[in-house]
Each structure stands twice: as C-alpha cells, then as structure tokens.
Amino acid sequence: MNCDRCGADAVMHAAYSGAHLCESHFRESVERRVRRRVREDDLLPDDATPEDPERWVIGLSGGKDSVVLATILDETFAEDPRVEMVALSIHEGIEGYRDESLAACEELTADLEMRHEVVGYEDELGVRMDDVVEDDPENMAACAYCGVFRRDLLETYAEDLGADKLLTGHNLDDEAQTALMNFLEGDVAQMAKHFDASIGPFPDRRESEHFVPRAKPLRDVPEKEVALYCHLRDLPSHMAECPHASEAYRGEIQQLLLDMEERHPGVRHSIMAGYEELSGVLAGEYREDGDNSPDLSPCERCGSKTARNVCRKCELVAAIDTG
C-alpha cells in the first residue's frame, strides 16, 4: 500500500479514517492531532507571557504514552517562552519494573533537556507496592491502592512545583474505556466530574480551587498509533507491564472495544465524541445542584484535601502499617 498523500510506502492503515500513511505523514498526523487538541482545549491561555509563563507538569511514567506526549509537547513548545514544562515520575516500589521505566524517563528528559522530578511511595508514604500486594490489608486489587497513592502524590507535587496544569498521556483507547466503564456502571456523577476535572475545554470548565486542573492532549490518538509513533522514532520507553496489573474489568472493556473497533471502525471516536458532549451537559446540571465541588478541608494527618477528616490515602497507609 502507498501513502495517500505522497505515494511512498505506507507504514500504517487506519480503518476508522481509511487513511494509508507513510512514516513521515503518519508522524505529522499524530503531531497534528496533539496540537489540535492543545488548541481546542485551550491549554495555553492568552494571559501567559514570557514574564509569567504557564507551567505544565507532565506525568511521565516511561511508558510509550507519556513518552510520546512529552516529546511532542517539547518539540512544540520548547522554544515558546510562555510555557515551562516539568516532567514528574512516580516510583511505586515495584521491583524490576519501575526502575527500568525510570531509566527511560531519565534518558528522555536528558535528550529533551526537560526538568525531571521523581517521587517515590517509599520516601513519601513509607510503603512499597510490592509489600502492599503481600499484606493487602483491605483485600483489594493492587491498582486500587496504587491509584489512590499516585493521585495523591501527583496532585501534591504538581502543586508544589507550581503547576498550572497537570498533563497525562492517556490515549484514545484509555479514554474510551473510561467513558464506557462510566456508562456501564451508571456513574452519571462521575461523567459530570470528568468534564471539569480533565476533558472539558478550559474556558468551559468550572475549575476547582482544590485541585491542579488536568488535561490529556494525547487522547485523540489510538493506542496502536502511539506505539507505532514511539517505535518509528525510536524513543526511549519501557514496554513491560506492571506485574501487579489487576484491572480485570478494564481489561474486559478493552477487549470489547477492540473487537467492536474491528467490526465497526470509528467506534472509539464516536464514543468519545458523544461522551464529551454528554459530560459537558451533565457538568452544567450538576453544578446547578452544587454537587460538583463538595466542601474539602485538609486531612488531619497529611494536609491533603479531603471530604472527610482523614483522607483515603492516610487511611490506607495506616491499614498497611498495622496490617
């Protein structure tokens, strides 16, 4: 097959659009989708100036998604004095997995000359995921603990680093899975929150004073294309899966969506288009009810913002310590 644009050998065919693209046109198309999303979400506000730049903290795991995101953003904005970027990596304490992916993070940020910060569960919380999995005091999946810890550290450090926004490398498949999971769980409140928390265009969001706003500029690009882009550019990334990965339900949804996509190309895009619109409408409804921003106050133990006296993270850490 040949590239639709220039006739060179095609490296990919996208069934959802019918496009065949050569390496250079494929790369360009991925980059264009990220830049378009940055524009459409209005990530860079008009009031950012070289004197008062916008600071983006990029969650960098060393997996293909965050590596591709950091690379494209760096190439787009490295020369723009209105933007400062810092990469933030989290070390969960998972033997043989996180060390290698951190090596990829270090190589990448050295190449890009991007500031890079690493924070670990062990130093910050006194726990390692390998031990948490052994003890499992709450009888939960590993990812249920890990997700609470990661969110807390990302949030705390993004704030410490003075972030205006926290950017993560979720791709189209990740987002379509999350959307479908919210539908299947009937979690309408979560759909409403999703808009203000990470998927709405910034001018349309009601931002919470409690949290650093998030965005996902890679979310128009399917996972397979992110992987191909990473491979073609030979970017340093770590492909292995976490040995504790246990999101069984998400795995089922992922397979379901891949099967659907094969038979009905474009289904991930249409799920997301509908979901974005719906979550925007819901966000408006819920704001009127005042449900979108519950009263939060500092956790008695750690100071993180929480709707209760002691936050979920401190509760889990305490359970692990006594478990």
Ligand code: SF4
């Ligand atoms: S797969 Fe689960 S346990 Fe492993 S790093 Fe991710 S969230 Fe943590």
Ligand SMILES: [Zn+2]
């Ligand atoms: Zn071409």
Ligand SMILES: [Zn+2]
């Ligand atoms: Zn706490």
